[in-house]
Amino acid sequence: xxxxxxxxxxxxxxxxEADAILRSCVHCGFCTAVCPxxxxxGDELDGPRxxxxxxxxxxxxxPVSGRTQLHLDRCLTCRACETACPSGVQYARLADIGRExxxxxxxxxxxxxxxxxxxxxxxxxxxxxxxALRLGRAVQFALPAGLRRKLPPVRTxxxxxxxxxxxxxxxxxxxxxxxxxxxxxxxxxxxxxxxxITTLSPAKTGCCGAVSHHLGAHKEGLTFMRRNIDGWWPHIxxxxxxVISAASACSLMIKDYGTLxxxxxxxxxxxxxxxxxxxxxxxxxxxxxxxxxGPVHRNTRVAFHSPCTLQHGQRVTNIVExxxxxxxxxxxxxxxxxxCCGSAGTYSLLQPELSRQLLTNKVNALQAGAPQFIVTANxxxxxxxxxxxxxxxxxxxxxxxxxSP
Amino acid sequence: xxxxxxxxxxxPRTLTQREKxxxxxxxxxxMPTASLLHEEEDLRPYECDxxxxxxxxxxxxxxxxxxxxxxxxxxxCHLHQVPVIARGAGTGLSGGALPRGDAxxxxxxxxxxxxxxxxxxxxxxxxxxxxxxxxxxxAAPYGLYYAPDPSSQIACTIGGNVAENAGGVHCLKYGLTVxxxxxxxxxxxxxxxxxxxxxxxxxxxYDLLALMTGSEGMLGVIVExxxxxxxxxxxxxxxxAAFDDVGKAGDAVGAIIAAGIIPAGLExxxxxAIQAAEDYVHAGYPNxxxxxxxxxxxxxxxxxxxxxxxxxxxxxxCGATEVQVxxxxxxxxxxxxxxxxxxxxVGRIAPDYYCMDGTIPRKHLxxxxxxxxxxxxEYGLPVANVFHAGDGNLHxxxxxxxxxxxELDKAEAxxxxxxxxxxxxxxxxxxEHGVGMEKIxxxxxxxPSTALAQFHAVKHAFDxxxxxxxxKAIPTLRRCAEFGAMHVHRGDLPFPDLxxx
Numbered sequence: 001x002x003x004x005x006x007x008x009x010x011x012x013x014x015x016x017e018a019d020a021i022l023r024s025c026v027h028c029g030f031c032t033a034v035c036p037x038x039x040x041x042g043d044e045l046d047g048p049r050x051x052x053x054x055x056x057x058x059x060x061x062x063p064v065s066g067r068t069q070l071h072l073d074r075c076l077t078c079r080a081c082e083t084a085c086p087s088g089v090q091y092a093r094l095a096d097i098g099r100e101x102x103x104x105x106x107x108x109x110x111x112x113x114x115x116x117x118x119x120x121x122x123x124x125x126x127x128x129x130x131x132a133l134r135l136g137r138a139v140q141f142a143l144p145a146g147l148r149r150k151l152p153p154v155r156t157x158x159x160x161x162x163x164x165x166x167x168x169x170x171x172x173x174x175x176x177x178x179x180x181x182x183x184x185x186x187x188x189x190x191x192x193x194x195x196x197i198t199t200l201s202p203a204k205t206g207c208c209g210a211v212s213h214h215l216g217a218h219k220e221g222l223t224f225m226r227r228n229i230d231g232w233w234p235h236i237x238x239x240x241x242x243v244i245s246a247a248s249a250c251s252l253m254i255k256d257y258g259t260l261x262x263x264x265x266x267x268x269x270x271x272x273x274x275x276x277x278x279x280x281x282x283x284x285x286x287x288x289x290x291x292x293x294g295p296v297h298r299n300t301r302v303a304f305h306s307p308c309t310l311q312h313g314q315r316v317t318n319i320v321e322x323x324x325x326x327x328x329x330x331x332x333x334x335x336x337x338x339x340c341c342g343s344a345g346t347y348s349l350l351q352p353e354l355s356r357q358l359l360t361n362k363v364n365a366l367q368a369g370a371p372q373f374i375v376t377a378n379x380x381x382x383x384x385x386x387x388x389x390x391x392x393x394x395x396x397x398x399x400x401x402x403x404s405p
Numbered sequence: 406x407x408x409x410x411x412x413x414x415x416x417p418r419t420l421t422q423r424e425k426x427x428x429x430x431x432x433x434x435x436m437p438t439a440s441l442l443h444e445e446e447d448l449r450p451y452e453c454d455x456x457x458x459x460x461x462x463x464x465x466x467x468x469x470x471x472x473x474x475x476x477x478x479x480x481x482c483h484l485h486q487v488p489v490i491a492r493g494a495g496t497g498l499s500g501g502a503l504p505r506g507d508a509x510x511x512x513x514x515x516x517x518x519x520x521x522x523x524x525x526x527x528x529x530x531x532x533x534x535x536x537x538x539x540x541x542x543x544a545a546p547y548g549l550y551y552a553p554d555p556s557s558q559i560a561c562t563i564g565g566n567v568a569e570n571a572g573g574v575h576c577l578k579y580g581l582t583v584x585x586x587x588x589x590x591x592x593x594x595x596x597x598x599x600x601x602x603x604x605x606x607x608x609x610x611y612d613l614l615a616l617m618t619g620s621e622g623m624l625g626v627i628v629e630x631x632x633x634x635x636x637x638x639x640x641x642x643x644x645x646a647a648f649d650d651v652g653k654a655g656d657a658v659g660a661i662i663a664a665g666i667i668p669a670g671l672e673x674x675x676x677x678a679i680q681a682a683e684d685y686v687h688a689g690y691p692n693x694x695x696x697x698x699x700x701x702x703x704x705x706x707x708x709x710x711x712x713x714x715x716x717x718x719x720x721x722x723c724g725a726t727e728v729q730v731x732x733x734x735x736x737x738x739x740x741x742x743x744x745x746x747x748x749x750x751v752g753r754i755a756p757d758y759y760c761m762d763g764t765i766p767r768k769h770l771x772x773x774x775x776x777x778x779x780x781x782x783e784y785g786l787p788v789a790n791v792f793h794a795g796d797g798n799l800h801x802x803x804x805x806x807x808x809x810x811x812e813l814d815k816a817e818a819x820x821x822x823x824x825x826x827x828x829x830x831x832x833x834x835x836x837e838h839g840v841g842m843e844k845i846x847x848x849x850x851x852x853p854s855t856a857l858a859q860f861h862a863v864k865h866a867f868d869x870x871x872x873x874x875x876x877k878a879i880p881t882l883r884r885c886a887e888f889g890a891m892h893v894h895r896g897d898l899p900f901p902d903l904x905x906x
Binding site for chain 1: 442444445446447449450451453455457458468494495496512514515517534536538557559560561685746748749750751752753756757758807808813
């Protein structure tokens with residue numbers, strides 16, 4: 001498309017990057033077909049092509065108000081549009097730049113800023129989140145039904161194996177995962193242990209930085225990223241072969257460390273190395289000998305929900321599905337598998353109505369084939385789906401863990 | 406010439422602030438706040454459709470949810486003499502949904518329900534905002550599908566397909582939209598409802614259904630369509646043939662049709678188009694071929710085996726350097742994926758592209774392509790060619806950079822010359838994208854004044870005030886005299902009876 005970036009912006013690195021992305025868009029509209037919010041709302045302004053146009057307008061010095069901010073807030077950043085786009089438009093990068101620009105021009109009201117501040121303060125810190133969850137469970141009978149439903153079921157985590165193998169990987173425990181779905185990380189460690197790989201989770205690591213980054217606190221996000229790199233570095237130097245997460249949202253974030261820290265002279269090289277070693281748990285397990293995983297589970301039907309951060313963000317498709325099928329699980333077919341479940345990080349808290357509509361559609365699609373379990377690859381999706389699903393929602397790694405769930 | 410005296414409404418009105426205020430207040434009475442846009446910030450993303458080189462901010466955008474709301478908007482606009490421009494997914498390539506400053510854009514995108522699928526009668530009743538592909542997806546559980554498959558089918562809507570009489574790869578064998586629509590519910594310029602067509606194969610009276618199909622939003626607003634569904638063929642195979650010469654590929658096209666084979670699809674792509682598509686989809690397109698042909702055959706297993714073999718022979722006979730045959734459904738879809746995304750994939754190799762749409766008799770394919778190559782050198786703009794070769798429908802994609810001053814004008818002039826070449830070869834100025842804004846001038850070359858007058862008379866019968874999508878598709882005779890038609894043809898001056906200044 002033709003662009004007229006404003007004088008102030010056209011020579012800044014963000015302005016140039018955004019201009020290049022805008023010019024790769026030919027306004028064909030293929031993206032609108034797969035955008036969950038466009039399909040719900042039917043308004044060009046709530047689809048990727050319209051959002052690109054709104055960001056272009058902002059960069060060209062056109063009128064920008066809370067309305068543009070709302071349309072950008074409503075974007076899940078699921079990146080299904082990137083998968084559908086034949087022209088290779090890097091929508092998520094453009095959205096990052098556009099949102100930052102719009103937020104500068106349209107300061108948020110105090111109530112919105114407070115909510116975002118609290119979310120960053122609680123979610124990104126495992127101890128604080130753990131405490132909040134324990135408190136929530138303690139008073140759950142006094143909570144409104146909607147909030148009570150959000151509390152994840154209590155489950156035992158089991159032990160993390162202590163054996164030391166020659167092969168080592170770094171596992172990011174994550175911020176919310178240890179308290180909300182504690183079995184995921186321990187199951188991952190146990191399965192990797194059976195495959196002859198030791199899992200290391202160094203003490204000084206924590207949130208991957210996504211919560212802060214996607215709420216517009218870019219500097220805060222970078223602090224988390226640097227801290228993780230520091231915690232991992234000695235182990236990388238000692239030969240750890242991958243930096244992994246069982247939450248696809250986090251493995252995607254880690255893969256981006258190199259891009260996000262490329263202007264930091266002290267961390268650029270390390271971040272690039274970390275990103276080069278970054279993998280989703282599924283990629284690591286799929287690369288190993290499945291026979292070592294056994295046993296085979298016949299007569300168990302599961303519905304797999306592929307998180308956006310896995311299929312669109314990381315372009316990892318068919319890996320978990322193939323793994324489960326090799327182990328004998330029957331996968332029920334799921335309509336509209338490319339569409340977001342509505343969790344999208346903090347989106348389910350900030351845009352509850354749209355999130356709820358997407359959740360209902362997704363749960364219906366997943367349960368249509370009468371599965372015994374719904375299985376997914378990201379903690380956010382897992383928690384979100386569990387609030388409405390009639391069958392248990394598990395992380396896929398639990399199905400490879402023994403004893404079976 | 407009486408029709409010249411009717412209100413063609415070719416020129417946008419300049420409304421005063423007060424007039425705008427009154428109109429917007431009236432619209433706000435019938436449309437909820439979230440369904441009516443009127444601030445510049447919100448209108449900007451609606452200023453163009455898929456032809457983003459042509460842009461114009463509308464007066465307002467209405468996003469109704471119900472037919473009653475559509476009627477209310479139409480009645481109001483009729484009362485205030487405000488033009489209405491219907492819009493589906495905004496993927497059109499001829500500017501059919503290009504707004505006007507004094508007009509309301511009426512989006513049907515929220516009408517996305519599939520009302521009913523009747524597997525016994527093989528019909529589907531759908532709302533206009535239903536995506537083309539979604540119809541086939543909904544029909545799939547019954548072993549049925551909707552045949553017209555424009556390349557934008559993932560996103561384009563049925564309403565738009567009907568308005569433009571959309572084609573697609575499979576229209577060679579299965580017909581255009583007009584051959585696959587059985588009924589329409591329309592809201593007229595006056596806000597009344599009209600039912601056209603029937604469940605039967607034919608209806609008495611004038612064939613208004615065929616008239617409405619392809620009328621580019623100028624005769625009525627489509628609010629429901631009943632379309633034909635076909636059984637999914639038992640088998641389909643695609644052949645991908647590489648050629649070292651565009652002329653040989655063109656000849657192969659003719660040879661296949663001459664052999665009495667009606668392929669389900671027969672497409673051609675040239676070198677530049679192949680490169681762009683292959684970069685995107687990695688379907689195994691040969692990267693150094695001058696042209697490729699994609700030929701699909703479908704039917705029973707026996708039919709397919711027989712036809713595929715014959716086509717393969719013909720392709721080799723015409724000098725194909727290699728021929729691949731799809732071995733399974735996945736491969737067949739992969740062969741087509743590149744072709745179907747060819748237009749936007751070209752967006753990877755140039756900042757902008759201008760997609761032309763013309764049709765020529767098949768036998769002149771090689772000749773016209775040669776002319777296009779010559780023009781490309783003349784204008785200094787590369788061109789990637791994608792064709793529905795089977796029916797001679799060309800899509801030259803002129804690559805340019807809109808940010809370079811003058812390049813858009815050059816691209817348009819180049820495009821105009823291509824259309825002139827099509828007419829000279831005995832063809833037409835559109836295959837399936839419609840005329841819209843883009844080709845309105847060339848209509849003057851395609852049709853004599855008597856035909857244009859007849860078109861205007863039909864328009865007058867439906868929309869005397871000229872409120873539906875004014876200034877599109879059918880040029881006024883004055884426009885022809887003033888703008889495009891100064892080509893002297895065989896020594897005759899066109900429209901000699903009109904005064905010239």
